[in-house]
Amino acid sequence: MSIASESSGLSQARLGRMREVLARHIDDGDVPGLVALVSRRGEIHADVLGRMAVDGPPMQRDTIFRIASMTKPVTAVAAMILVEECRLKLDDPIDRWLPELADRKVLRSIESEINDTVPAKRAIMLRDLLTFRLGLGMIPVFPARHPIQMAIADAGFAPGPVFPSFPPDELLRRYGTLPLAYQPGERWLYDAGSQILGVLIARVAGTSFAGFLQERIFGPLGMNDTAFHVPQHKLSRFATSYGRDHATGTLKVFDAPATGKYAAPPVFENGSAGLVSTADDFNAFAQMMLNGGRLGTERILSRPSVELMTSNQLTPEQGLGSELLLGASRGWGFGLSVVTARDDLCHVPGRYGWDGGYGTSWYSDPCETMTGILLTQRMMDSPQPPAVFADFWTLAYQAIDD
Template identity: 35%
Template sequence: MAYRSFDDIALDRRALLRSGALFGGGALLAGSPLASLLAQPGGPAAWPAVSAMVEDYAGARKVANMVATLGWGQAAPATIARGTLTVGQPEPAGPDSLYRIYSMTKPVTGMAAMILIEEGKLGLDQPIAEILPAYSRMMVQRTPDGSVTDLVPAERPITVRHLLTHTAGLGYSIVQKGAIKTLYEDQGLIPGQVSRIQLPGLGRGTPVRGLAAFADRLAKVPLVYQPGTKWSYSVGLDLLGRVIEVAAGTPFDRFLETRIFRPSGMTSTWFRVPASEVGRLTTNYGILGGTPIPLDPARSSIFLDEPAFPFGGAGLVSSPRDYDRFLRMLLGYGKIDGRRVISEPAVRVGTSNLLPDGVTTKGTFADGAGFGAGGRVTTDGVYGWGGAAGTVAFVSYKAGLRANLMTQYMPSEAYPVHTAFPAAVLKDLAAQQAAAKR
């Protein structure tokens, strides 16, 4: 079911005990009580396929390191780690190492918006022009990725739902082609950073300074698609950061800190890594012919600098332990360690399919799933997303499981980590089910 509002939710806690499958695996967990799965050993030995994957990548030096973190319900997680923070250096990677999580920032921003929706400061289907008047008269390319002067008026307003689900019609300089891509770059509409090093193919222009300036400039650029008609990966979650800070009356990064990070016990998640913590930061690598080449060395990382603005779509650095706490809070329907961070209805809506009527992800890299508040949603109760430097995370409500994998390499398609990790988890779950039946 795709929840359309908080009123649509039936808070049936018995539903949490129903068996289900992870990532469309049919009836993998069907017929196996959740309690028997939760009774399985929680350490690395319970995850041989995941352990083998970590060994294959980090042990063979395809990447400098890899850390997998898996936990049942609200129990302490198992950590499987291999490798060092930087190739050739002795410091081992572990649960408190720091990783550029890039687009795994999007679910965090999405849940921040859900807090304000639940509090009545935003509406799921509220036009963002009510918050940011510059978006009241948007124009749209007649031909997507075509002329930036042959335009037609937007047929409907951009809403908060559209920003959450990449259906606002906005572009992305890493996705678009032609004149619109150039326009994004020339205007500094580049909500992300990679390195201080000037490298071929990575020079995308200089980001505009300030979240307000980003939003103002973006309003003057044509949309690529009519709002609410197509799923297209975009800067929607970055713009949502500006919507959040105006609606909340507090800077976006401060809102995340006070409303999500601090109450969730997340002490190692930032838009800028403090100088005192550089000893935990990993190096990010480019993969060239199967060999990791430093892109963003830890000691001189661009993430030690103040960013142009807090990138709500791709700006955070976090640790496996910290992001596990975010996932544990979500798996607890907004509650962790007895503390309520987000309301249960807000989490239920945010982790449901929020795509506008008639819009699907068919033919996209999110194919076969719905989309919630900044993350992919499956019919089997899985919510999560991955990052551009080899990170991926999800919660499975039907399995009662949370999992994240962190490593650092670019481009993300150099290795199939985003699909290989869920597949390894699924394989181990199948083995655990089989063992429980014996």
């Protein structure tokens, strides 16, 4: 554990409270282990608790976790690099690069049969992918009852903890068989935008998506453990992933390090949910964002690009249905959520970031010059943050001492 000094504006006594409360979640069996990191004004406090697996070795500061949807903001940064180089434009149609999604048909209404469509009023644009307003994605109606939800599941994109693993061209072909649920730009729908965005970036860059991320983001930022799989020599640092067995209430293995989905390079480098990382690796990314696109001597993006990415891009009408995931006080920027109203201790307008469904959370607060990262290996049970998330964020903000 590293202790933040007084210059960080964090109370050491109150940071001690963080360790005590988080330890209770491990003692109660909620999570096998965790790494919690709070950074403010360039100084870092980290708590490393529990084990990498039930009855496994102790958790380490450099343990590797599946960060799931915390991948989305990384993908958005990669897209903005291409925008800054004028290789992509936010409001140009993506048809040139993704012909599978050209000339879209749109459902007459969300309840319509799959073939009851009208022509799209315009093409899908890069901005639509970044803001999740392309017309494809998760329909927030449970249990599923609309024909489009059945078609999405049949195409291999049903919501859940198992992500698509098709080759990129096959992924685009499958999305191309679906009508849009809404007109481009009309409504926020979760997830599909980042999957498709990763394919777009690879095609424009003329390299693999992983290769582009390594060259333009991970390498410059020193994110040496962030990738789409964990090589053999790092498996000893890779945490086991667990889900809750609802029949027994106990934790069961979802993904094992040596035999699971991340032990070899994937067929699909998923820009929505495919990365693994460590607390310090992701903190490097977070500090780059908080510093307006720069970390040390490395500039990844311009400050205006970061400001655009971290500004709410949704009108109230576009955000209808997003409440399941965003709640009442968050909008969406480019690949991440943005707090729009103060209704909780940690909900500071302008705070941005996102969670990962496999048990991770990251947010940065420009107002407080603070970043928090919580990495656990227990999958979330619902869109509502688990108790350990809520406690971590309460504890991070209560530690502010100026």
